[in-house]
Amino acid sequence: MSHEITPSRVAEERTPKLWTGDYYNEGISHEGVFDKLKEECGVFGVFGHPDAASLSYYGLHALQHRGEESAGICTTDGGDFNYHRGMGLVKEVFDKDRLGSLIGSNSIGHVRYSTSGESKLANAQPLVFKYRDGDLAIATNGNIVNANQIRKELEAKGSIFQTSSDTEVLAHLIARSSKDFVAATKEALQQLVGGFAFLIMTNNKLIAASDPNGLRPLTMGRLGDAYLFASETCAFEVVGAELVRDIQPGEMLIFDENGVVEDRYSEMQRRSLCAMEYIYFSRPDTDLNGANLHAARKRMGKKMAQESFVDADIVTGVPDSSISAAIGYAEETGIPYELGLIKNKYTGRTFIQPSQELREQGVKMKLSAVRKVVEGKRVVMIDDSIVRGTTSRRIVNLLREAGATQVHVRITSPPFKNPCFYGIDTPNRQELIASCKTIEEIRQEINADSLAFLTKDGLIEAIDSYSTQELNGGLCLACFDNDYPTEVQFHGTEKFGCGCE
Numbered sequence: 001m002s003h004e005i006t007p008s009r010v011a012e013e014r015t016p017k018l019w020t021g022d023y024y025n026e027g028i029s030h031e032g033v034f035d036k037l038k039e040e041c042g043v044f045g046v047f048g049h050p051d052a053a054s055l056s057y058y059g060l061h062a063l064q065h066r067g068e069e070s071a072g073i074c075t076t077d078g079g080d081f082n083y084h085r086g087m088g089l090v091k092e093v094f095d096k097d098r099l100g101s102l103i104g105s106n107s108i109g110h111v112r113y114s115t116s117g118e119s120k121l122a123n124a125q126p127l128v129f130k131y132r133d134g135d136l137a138i139a140t141n142g143n144i145v146n147a148n149q150i151r152k153e154l155e156a157k158g159s160i161f162q163t164s165s166d167t168e169v170l171a172h173l174i175a176r177s178s179k180d181f182v183a184a185t186k187e188a189l190q191q192l193v194g195g196f197a198f199l200i201m202t203n204n205k206l207i208a209a210s211d212p213n214g215l216r217p218l219t220m221g222r223l224g225d226a227y228l229f230a231s232e233t234c235a236f237e238v239v240g241a242e243l244v245r246d247i248q249p250g251e252m253l254i255f256d257e258n259g260v261v262e263d264r265y266s267e268m269q270r271r272s273l274c275a276m277e278y279i280y281f282s283r284p285d286t287d288l289n290g291a292n293l294h295a296a297r298k299r300m301g302k303k304m305a306q307e308s309f310v311d312a313d314i315v316t317g318v319p320d321s322s323i324s325a326a327i328g329y330a331e332e333t334g335i336p337y338e339l340g341l342i343k344n345k346y347t348g349r350t351f352i353q354p355s356q357e358l359r360e361q362g363v364k365m366k367l368s369a370v371r372k373v374v375e376g377k378r379v380v381m382i383d384d385s386i387v388r389g390t391t392s393r394r395i396v397n398l399l400r401e402a403g404a405t406q407v408h409v410r411i412t413s414p415p416f417k418n419p420c421f422y423g424i425d426t427p428n429r430q431e432l433i434a435s436c437k438t439i440e441e442i443r444q445e446i447n448a449d450s451l452a453f454l455t456k457d458g459l460i461e462a463i464d465s466y467s468t469q470e471l472n473g474g475l476c477l478a479c480f481d482n483d484y485p486t487e488v489q490f491h492g493t494e495k496f497g498c499g500c501e
């Protein structure tokens, strides 16, 4: 019998309700304080290592930036599942005792932001089910575009869903099939449309699968005889594992006691790895599709300098994601790179209800301008993207208040005009400033002396992955060019552009 190590009622009651104003998360977008995009989720899996839970803990910790709302690990030694999930950071959800009780050599783990489904413990992953052939656990990164449609069809046939997570439809599709687990999983994956990376575990098998376009990253590593899986390679580094390869679009790898079967459930469609992984989401020490993120971001900064040079006294990057690009801009132009902005490293949660005034001041809790560095200087401020424009305006104003005489903003991606359907939590189109305003209007809105965006071609050239010969360099650029690599389901005004057109 499976048993869940449930948090005590007291602890559960103390768990804050996310995004309801019960607490103020200064690390990520909320209530317009930080209008950065919310990263999606991170997955980490182990097959064949006696310390699977501990490896997962460290792996998930390295992937923490991909999801701070909940964390979970499910393990098995070939028999019962042991699992624990909770709201909060990995280090908050797991302690030594909990990890010690997660016995088994196979595991899948997850860190989450809610990109689909509500933010609550029931939706924390891995999702765990009992079905005809035993236990089933699923951890996913991404979004199933046709999940609602499948869900309605399944409910009409009698399925009862336990969560509002789109991932649960996969479990139902597998469970309803009369075929064996692998064939049922293959058939189920073939019905899904979207951008997703799955780790699926039974009592004796583990499957790693990527969507047919490879929208969301999933990599495989090796540690001795064990196989590891992670959304980003930085998670392998922390446990001393070596990268083997990326899971290819449409591929499903099946691991059991007989070894590994490399199979496909779909032909590869147009390869479309999310460009925002390179621009913003992934850690700089991660390699994606053959390109190191720090190096790629430096090239974006260099390319930016070639496309939109502006003379200045110093270059500074908005920490942390834009520091690499700022170094690249500085190297290309010879303008010195300086730490003009400092990030408050504490990105946890404070249990205060911020007043409107505090919300307005919120950016100062996260970032400080270094007066002695920027005072009297013409500053080039490098950032990775502009979503609503509110954060950019606040950071520009921080620099001005600290004495910068000019602030020139350079964005290392094209204007972000379109919503994402593949697991990135983006506002509606009408809230995206670039969908409604010209570059000059945005410049005025964010109070910059000048503003320029990296071109689409410049971005593709800068990323320089081994998919360069493919369409768009093997990248999804839909939030910039509206060219979605799959069918998508638009709602309301999204399809026809912003409400202010």
Ligand code: SF4
Pocket (backbone or CB within 6 Å): 195, 215, 273, 274, 275, 276, 277, 419, 420, 421, 422, 423, 424, 476, 477, 478, 479, 480
């Ligand atoms: S639409 Fe944008 S954020 Fe979404 S997968 Fe494509 S590139 Fe990434």
